[in-house]
Amino acid sequence: MDVPDSPTDFPTLLRALKRALKRFGAARLASGGAFGLHLTAGLSLLVAAVAIFAAIAAAMTGGRRITVLDVQLALWFNGHAHAGLTRALWLLTQLHSTPGILVLAALLGACLYARKERYWLLTLSIAIPGGMLLNVLLKYLYMRARPGFAHPIVDLHLDTYSFPSGHTASATVLYGLLAAYFLCRTRRPLARAAIVLAAALMVALVALSRMYLGAHYLSDVLAACAESCAWLAVCLTSVSSLRRRRESRGQSTHHFNDTEAD
Structure with missing residues (x-):
């Protein structure tokens, strides 16, 4: 068997590699398919959230400037308490305790079940616990x-x-999931911005309640947001990929049956 001349073959291999990389990149940015844009976005969010969490954790364990800010902010809240604000944030923090989150998740699950949103219900069932x-x-x-x-x-x-x-x-997972659900149901920029802002506001209020009441430092709540964004990215991306793969298989089977019938 003749061995191809490598200098002649190299440009051909280079062009083939370039085409393959182009197809791979196009597939990662395609809106459809089991491993398209949603997977790229999910992995990007996961990597960014893990990096942020790791940076906060390293700063916290290393006694860097954020720990000084933690103590200063905690002392400031402790010295500027107001009875009305204390009552309001106490109620908010109780609503987002473990029992409260489970009740809210159960109500959301009941709504998703009634609407036959089985994949969103699966995501909720994995994400919260x-x-x-x-x-x-x-x-x-x-x-x-x-x-x-x-x-x-x-x-x-x-x-x-x-x-x-x-x-x-828990608040980040719950409101992040709720925001993702509504974002998938509207394309209007203003509506999507309002959804994201509403979810972020709820998470920020819960975080504020924990710092104000003296339960957590600033770095604790920031790390919690990053942690939950990473976990939510895993849950949403995994279930979305599962749904897309099943839909793709269903379409392939339907096409095969139609071909056989012809």
Whole structure:
């Protein structure tokens, strides 16, 4: 068998590689398919969120400037308490405790079931309990003590670790999932912006309530947001890929049956 002349073959191989990379890139940016744009966006969000979480965790464990800001902000909140604000944020934080989040998730699940949104229901069923478990594992990994005050605003009786914030993490998963659901149902820029802002506002309020009440530092809630964005990216991307693959197989089977009938 003749061996091809490598100098002659190299330009051909280079062109073939270039075409393959172009097809791969086009497939990653295509709106359809099981591994198209949604996968690229999901992986991008996952990588960015993990990088942000890792940076915050490294700064926290390394005693960098953010830990100084943590203490300063915690002391500022503790010294500027207001009775009305305390009551409002206490109610908000109770609503987003583990039982509260589970009740809200159950209500959302009932709505999704009634609307026959089985893939969104599957995502919810994975995202909420999985996110809670991930948060507990991270707490025991870092074992950061809660903020301590001579005169706390409220006595929270907390015996768990501080980093990252569980309330903020669960709120991020819940409202992030809800935002993703509504974003898939509108193309209007103003509506989409309002959805994102509403979800971000709810997460920010929960995070504020945890810092104000003295349950968490700033870095705790920021890390919780990053943690949950990463987890939500995994859940949304995985279930979306599953749905697209099943739909693709269903279309292929339907096409095959039509061909056989002809």
